[in-house]
Amino acid sequence: MISVRNLTKYYGMTLAIDNVSFEVEKGTVTGFLGPNGAGKTTTVRIITCYLTPTSGTVMVENHDVLTDSFEVRKKIGYLPENAPLYLDMNVVDYLKFMQNMRGIMGTSNGNRIKLVIERCGLGDVLHKNIGELSKGYRQRVGLAQALVHDPEILILDEPTVGLDPNQIIEIRNLIRELGKDKTIILCSHILPEVEATCKRVLIINEGKIVADGTPAELQSSFEGRGRITLQAKNNLDSFLSKIPNLPGVDRVIQSHRTAENLLNIEVETAKGSDPREHIFNLCKDNGSVLLELKREETSLEDIFRKLTGKEE
């Protein structure tokens, strides 16, 4: 459906996207996940023909965004970041305007608008000026605008920014619902959002794709990698020096001593291993006392932070 090959984009001297390639299959909801400034919006702007790539190709259903951009634009419904709208127009007029601007004219298309209004829950605010609407409603008008021509592809850039938790859940449900019959690309820096709505996740950082797969796949590729937090007392120096050498321990993330001379350690375990038993035995042999021992599985959030974080 959408195929991106070796896409590179420079803004002046700044590299925004660095040789990115990926495919989006028809009928999937794909999440672009990444911290702010990772290159999500730039990628999306190239797919929607707003920007031109420095090099590389983007094909949308065999139409090149450079040479065949009209065909591409017709197929895409786009909600840019922050849902930019004309604040002095009312909702119905705006939706009709956007539909007409897409070259769809005539009365039979009123039905499409009705359907979109119903789907996006805009029935109560039809004749209000967009400027008077709350952020949640504006976001929905933005979404409605992207749907007036019944596009095959829907591209949503941070659709839930600035919404309250109830509105976020509404929009997510709507996206899931739309995902049943449309190809959707969803940009976000919010993990639970992507986890909740997307079948597939692309994690982008500093212009590169650093992970690609279903949420479950991403988790399993890190499976077994977990964290162990523990607290011990007595003979701490030798305990601390021996613990990195235990089988199954990858590294010590942090350790610190409390005022009561207790030692708190956080270690990361190697893939597919569980060194709790070794830790217990080490304590026994070393004459230390183990006060706490707890193991945690890696969450998608950990993966995200690991892949995109600069520290650690």
Add this chain to the structure above:
Amino acid sequence: MHQVLTLAKKEFRSYFDSPIAYVVITLFLLIAGWQFSTSLFLNNTPDLRNIFGIVRFILLFFVPALSMRLISEEKRLGTIELLMTLPIKDWQLVLGKFLSAYMLIIVTIFLTLIHYITISILGEPDFGATFAGYLGLVLIVGVYLSIGIFTSSLSQNQIVAFILSFGIVFVFFMLDKIIFFFPGFLANILEYLSIDYHFNNIARGVIDSRDLIYYLSVIIFFLFLTVQTLESRKWK
């Protein structure tokens, strides 16, 4: 083409959603009416020549005031991103916006025809001169407006757009008034570039293709620059 008209219609309507159209039209008619009545009652000259004089001058401010928001507002709101990802060519956007403001100003200018009616009741107005005068005004507005829409595409700040377009328009307006300071060959070039020189030709009743070509080419030149400015975003 119907997208161009859809856009023009929407822009035209949005002038009336804000006070700007009402303020501009009212002020414009007040000033034109005041000029007309002074020449009629004080100087006893029932013609529209005075109106054409003052209108050319006040349009220097009014056209930039109407054109300043055309593109800069879209940039400020971010709606330009939606507009430019629609299946429409950039020149169609520019043309739609240009036509909306052009319509508004032409309607405003033709509202002064009421003075022509007054004159035709009082005496025998020169129809040819009036027609030529209005044609000249319509062409001048086109030039001012194409400059206005170009500067509007340069900035997301309306005030910047206004001042820039006023500056450029003013230079064009002043050209034939400062040619005495330049040597002959330069003076000829400046005179040719001057808006007023061509207006005076037309207002004399001589509708020459050279003058029409001048106006049309300046309009197209600035509209072309506007399209180029919009497209340059892609390569930045």
